[in-house]
Amino acid sequence: MRVFTPTAADRHTTPNAVMTSLVTPSRGSGEISAWTVHMEPGARGPQHAMDREQIWLPLSGAITITANGGTQEVGPGQAAFLPAREVRQIAAAGAEPAEILVCMANGGRATLPETGEVRDIPWAE
DSSP, rough: OOOOOOOGEEEEEEEOOOEEEEEGGGGGGGSEEEEEEEEEETTTTOOOESSSOEEEEEEEEEEEEEEETEEEEEEOOOEEEEETOEEEEEEEEEOOOEEEEEEEETOOOEEEETOOOOOGGGGOO
């Protein structure tokens, strides 16, 4: 067993959220990556598609996930399964920050549908 305690170097800040690496290939994981996402009220990530399945588990606060033409709110005690290649957009819901645990298979990359740009996910490497 290995226990990981994140440091400041494990935090990745974007205009929409702060991702904190927990379990990643660079830390010895052969199959699974896990990280937390912190989103302030009103924050909204870019529309994108991942090439790996993901599970989003809100720990506090709530998020909305827009995919396949619909929007669903997900809060603590719930889990959202997002299939690979499904275009989605995730936003903080409500007046409180959202803290989410995200898990996926190693090696995932994001594609922005508007431009076709493919991005690495540094918090999952």
